[in-house]
Amino acid sequence: MSRLQIEFRRLFLATDSACADGAVPTLDLVDADGRVRALVIELARPAEWQPLADVWMGVQTELGLPAPAIAVNGTDGMQLWFSVAAPLDAARAQSFLNGLRHRYLAAVKPERLGLMTGADSALAACATALSGSAGASHEANGRWPAFVAPDLAPIFAETPWLDLPPGDEGQARVLAGLESIKPALFEAALAQLQAWADAPTVNAAAAAAAAGSVTSEHDVQADGHPEAQRFLLSVMNDEAAPLALRIEAAKALLPFGRSGGRTI
Known part of the structure; x- marks a missing residue:
């Protein structure tokens, strides 16, 4: 061999x-x-x-x-x-x-x-x-x-x-x-x-929809979309969520950090 x-x-x-x-x-x-x-x-x-x-x-x-x-x-x-x-x-x-x-x-x-x-x-x-x-x-x-x-x-x-x-x-x-x-x-x-796999996780479609609702530069305000921000933050911090979704949530939250809102 x-x-x-x-x-x-x-x-x-x-x-x-x-x-x-x-x-x-x-x-x-x-x-x-x-x-x-x-x-x-x-x-x-x-x-x-x-x-x-x-x-x-x-x-x-x-x-x-x-x-x-x-x-x-x-x-x-x-x-x-x-x-x-x-x-x-x-x-x-x-x-x-x-x-x-x-x-x-x-x-x-x-x-x-x-x-x-x-x-x-x-x-x-x-x-x-x-x-x-x-x-x-x-x-x-x-x-x-x-x-x-x-x-x-x-x-x-x-x-x-x-x-x-x-x-x-x-x-x-x-x-x-x-x-x-x-x-x-x-x-x-x-x-x-x-x-x-068995742990309760966020719904992928809901996460994607929330991400889409806050990623427009024209729509993001420092105090805008608080519910979407909280939802995305929960996705990012959820260790049971698929890693790909956590990364997408973190990306979607970046505009809030730049505009003076919650940072990550």
């Missing part, structure tokens, strides 16, 4: 079966009991980095999880690859991904999101290429999927591919510094995500 295949196996494969010398290692994303270790969020059609950056940062700062791997899918999307140390049944893995979507990606249209585990056939082809087992599978279109370093991720937002095959050693180095989520940490994070 190459160093890339070793790192990919360490993080994402559900089984650790040895292979004979010279044999091509099997890509076992699912074990005999249907459990998985690879959990993937994809944002595509079009690709975009900033929403995924919010997830990448949020899971570390709010949930205390190790950073996921960042990948471009070679066609139209960017991905976050989460590794769990102990295989999970597909339902629990999907619950985790749904919790991340609710917390950090509520403002993204569902049709642009892929919440995939190793049990999803849609993930198999991309996993094969990213693991260094694909040979020339992307040679025809000249666009290659790859893992990318966090500081380089923004430059792939509009072109989520490499124009040349990524080197195995470079790909291995990207993965080498990553860690799997340990069971206790995963359970704590899943419980927190479920608590956020």
Whole structure:
């Protein structure tokens, strides 16, 4: 096995079966009991980095999880690859991904999101290429999927591919510094995500309407729209609200700070 295949196996494969010398290692994303270790969020059609950056940062700062791997899918999307140390049944893995979507990606249209585990056939082809087992599978279109370093991720937002095959050693180095989520940490994070999802939150449509009512420079007064200001402030301070809505509420409140009203 190459160093890339070793790192990919360490993080994402559900089984650790040895292979004979010279044999091509099997890509076992699912074990005999249907459990998985690879959990993937994809944002595509079009690709975009900033929403995924919010997830990448949020899971570390709010949930205390190790950073996921960042990948471009070679066609139209960017991905976050989460590794769990102990295989999970597909339902629990999907619950985790749904919790991340609710917390950090509520403002993204569902049709642009892929919440995939190793049990999803849609993930198999991309996993094969990213693991260094694909040979020339992307040679025809000249666009290659790859893992990318966090500081380089923004430059792939509009072109989520490499124009040349990524080197195995470079790909291995990207993965080498990553860690799997340990069971206790995963359970704590899943419980927190479920608590956020179950907590009463502001209505997204109402928040958007309130934001729209106060963002016009012509309408904003220092003492105007007090109810809208209070509502937006409550959204911004609501830790159970999706992060995207809290950010939009903060943006909508900026004119009040400039005009002498409540500042944030």
